[in-house]
Each structure stands twice: as structure tokens, then as C-alpha cells.
């Protein structure tokens with residue numbers, strides 16, 4: 001009898017495609033996910049490559065660059081493929097270098113005028129095409145992807161390009177924000193000589209335009225989004241941005257998998273940005289107070305305000321309608337009138353909201369503090385130094401800041417939507433009694449509802465025992481990526497092949 005052969009299981013090869021990844025280039029939550037998730041996938045034993053456009057900022061930060069080869073994209077255009085390394089990533093980074101599309105200063109999506117780069121359709125169509133060809137080992141480098149994971153509209157055409165290849169790998173497409181879909185018109189579609197079949201109601205055509213987001217939904221094997229609640233919400237007209245019917249139709253392949261956070265970067269016991277390290281013990285209140293003083297100082301508060309004990313309500317994020325920042329601005333004057341609370345707000349975004357923040361800071365110089373701009377260090381200092389975190393988003397696919405707040409003992413006051421509903425446990429008599437309460441939720445997207453929830457938080461803040469309990473319940477929550485990476489792994493292994501069979 002011959003001995004059974006020992007089978008060596010080869011790790012799944014995963015090509016993870018994104019248009020931004022912290023700390024190389026980041027504008028929001030996608031950048032955080034494209035850093036943490038590929039690393040977590042590598043931890044669970046997968047053979048991962050992260051592929052990004054070779055933006056100028058990325059080229060500056062990546063080390064040991066080498067040319068892997070060139071991939072022809074048609075019309076005389078070649079993508080040079082570079083490989084590099086960075087200490088924050090456990091896998092090689094592949095960069096799609098098409099100099100006239102990506103080698104420029106600044107934001108990956110917008111020019112210095114704040115408008116989208118006019119050639120975004122070409123930039124991300126060609127990036128997606130190169131990703132699909134890389135997955136098929138067009139470089140002949142001996143690495144062929146078993147799974148391609150595309151993210152948001154910028155890589156929405158990856159599954160469509162894969163559809164054009166003979167034996168496509170499985171493709172997972174993750175929606176991080178359905179509101180941005182990257183549409184372009186027919187003339188642009190024609191000028192790029194894209195596959196005519198895409199321009200169809202069953203393809204990527206969407207109300208007379210080409211929608212990369214729709215391509216992602218239609219041509220992928222699995223669609224995921226970043227929280228179970230958002231997965232349900234986007235199938236309704238209110239949250240569906242015109243895609244609700246399509247998503248309902250694709251329900252069989254839609255899953256909500258909650259994002260995690262990078263618990264090493266966001267850890268109040270080791271955070272290099274904050275004034276005092278702390279944990280959930282009897283020194284917690286002192287640790288938070290030291291960070292509050294440091295935060296107020298960093299934001300330029302007058303000395304007397306820095307020393308005061310009154311709680312600080314914090315906000316970090318893009319100053320845009322989605323984030324409900326107007327609801328917070330509307331609630332501030334009433335809260336200032338009959339409480340001692342102060343506000344610390346960090347963000348940048350639409351001019352009208354930036355002006356409004358400046359006006360509030362000018363009107364209440366001893367009680368409203370802010371920073372207009374992007375600062376990673378200040379974001380950490382705010383999470384540590386604020387007592388309460390406000391997150392009144394109108395919609396929130398997952399949201400990261402409420403999770404950072406939970407971890408930093410800064411109970412969030414959030415709207416019951418998307419990932420906020422899935423990560424924050426509202427303080428009610430029942431949840432306070434059983435110890436599960438971690439924050440405060442409200443429903444109506446109105447400033448009065450936010451104000452009422454903030455007042456509930458302020459009342460509980462005056463009860464040190466209960467407040468400590470709420471803080472520690474949040475700090476103990478498992479927000480790590482490892483478990484979530486396993487959910488993706490299950491999908492990678494069980495995702496139907498192009499032929500549709502279940503494996």
C-alpha cells in the first residue's frame with residue numbers, strides 16, 4: 001500500500017487593488033482599510049500583493065523600487081509596473097506607473113482647485129485595466145492571482161476588465177461609499193475604445209453614462225460592503241444613490257463585513273502622538289484629563305480654558321454634508337448657553353462648513369476650538385483628549401472614528417446608521433445595567449436629536465462610576481482586523497468561480 005502523499009497547500013494568491021493606502025497616500029477610510037486589511041490577510045497566511053497607482057507621493061515613500069516590466073494597454077499606451085517595499089506593509093507593493101496619469105502632486109482624486117482631475121476616467125480605467133492584466137500574470141512573472149479584491153469606483157472596472165479575460169480569477173468588489181461612483185459620458189467611453197458590451201443596461205451603462213461603480217456590482221463574484229447595516233440600507237432608495245434596485249437584484253452575492261481598525265496605530269497605551277498614555281484602570285480619568293489639557297493647548301485655547309475641567313466634545317472628519325457637521329454646528333450655541341461644555345473640531349472640506357467653523361471659533365474663543373486641515377497627530381490627540389466624540393453622520397458605511405473613540409475611552413454620540421449602529425451600543429437602563437453600553441445613539445438626522453443625545457451623554461458624564469463603566473466597555477471591545485480578515489478569507493474560498501459553481 002502506498003503511503004498517502006503529504007499535500008502542500010499553496011496559499012491563496014490575492015491581488016488587492018486600491019486607489020489609496022495609508023501611510024503612502026490617504027484621503028479617508030478607504031486608505032486605512034487598504035493598509036490594515038492586506039496586512040491582516042497576510043497574517044492569516046495568504047500570499048498578498050497590494051497594487052496602487054504610482055502617484056508621486058507614493059513613489060517618494062516606497063523603497064527598493066524595481067521595474068517588474070511593462071504591460072501594453074492598447075492605443076500605444078504602456079503601464080510600467082514597479083515593485084517596492086514599505087515598513088508599514090508586510091507584502092510587496094506593486095505600482096502602476098503611467099506618468100502622465102499619476103505622476104503629479106497632491107490629492108489622488110482632485111486638483112488644487114478642489115475639483116476632480118478632469119482625466120479621472122482615463123486614470124482609473126487604465127489603472128483597473130493594468131490590475132486585471134497583472135492578475136492574469138501578463139508580466140509573465142509566475143504570479144497569477146486566485147482572487148482579486150477591488151475597492152470602490154476607482155477599481156470598479158477591474159471586474160469588468162477581468163470579464164474580458166479567458167479564465168478570470170474570483171473577484172470581490174467592496175463598496176466603501178456608494179455615493180461616489182465615478183460616472184463618465186459616452187464620448188469619453190468611445191474615446192477610450194472600451195469594450196462595447198459594457199455599454200448596456202445589463203453591463204455598466206447607468207442612466208446614459210458609464211458607471212465604474214455599477215461595473216463593480218455587475219461583473220464581480222461577490223460584493224461586500226463595510227458593515228451589515230449599510231449592506232441593508234443601500235438596498236433602499238434613501239441610501240441607494242440610484243443603485244438600490246441593482247443591489248436588491250444582486251442580493252445573493254452581497255455581504256456586509258464590518259471594518260476593523262489598526263489597533264497598533266490606535267492604542268492609548270502606546271500612542272506616540274499623545275501627551276499621556278492610559279488604560280482602563282483607576283488612573284483613567286487622570287490620563288484623559290492630561291490629554292485634554294494637551295489637546296486644548298495644541299488647538300491654541302487660552303490658558304484658563306486649558307486648565308478648566310469642563311468636558312470637551314470632539315469631532316474629526318471631512319467637513320461635508322454626509323458627516324452631519326451642520327447638525328453639530330446648529331447644536332453648539334444652545335449647548336454652550338446652559339452647560340459648561342467646550343468643543344474641539346478638526347477637519348477640512350466644503351468651504352461653507354469651514355467658514356462656519358471659523359465663525360464659531362471667533363464667536364466663542366474660550367469654548368470652541370478647531371483646526372482647519374488634515375493632521376494625523378491632532379486626530380490622535382483629539383481622540384485621547386476629548387471626553388465625548390460626536391459623529392452625527394447622515395449615512396456612514398462603516399466609520400472609523402467612532403471605533404477609535406471607543407478604543408480611547410471617548411464614548412461616541414452617533415446617529416443610528418450604517419457601521420455606527422453596528423459598533424456603538426446605546427446607553428439605556430438595560431444596557432447600563434448589563435454593562436454593554438458603550439455610547440449614545442440617536443435616530444433623526446436633526447440637530448435637536450443630536451443635541452438631546454449629547455445632553456444624555458453630559459448627564460452620565462457627571463456620574464464617574466457609570467462613565468468609567470461606559471468608557472471601559474468601549475475600550476474592551478474587539479475591533480481588531482484579524483477576525484474580519486477571516487470573514488474575507490471565507491468569501492475568497494467560497495466565492496463562486498466565473499462559471500458560477502460554488503467551491
Ligand code: ADP
Pocket residue numbers: 027028029030032316317318346347348373374375376379398399400401402
Ligand atoms: P470617511 O472615509 O468617510 O472620511 P471614516 O471615519 O471612515 O470616514 O475615516 C476617516 C479617516 O480619516 C479617519 O482615519 C480619520 O481620523 C481621518 N480624518 C478625516 N479628516 C481628518 C483630518 N482633518 N485630520 C486627520 N485625520 C482625518
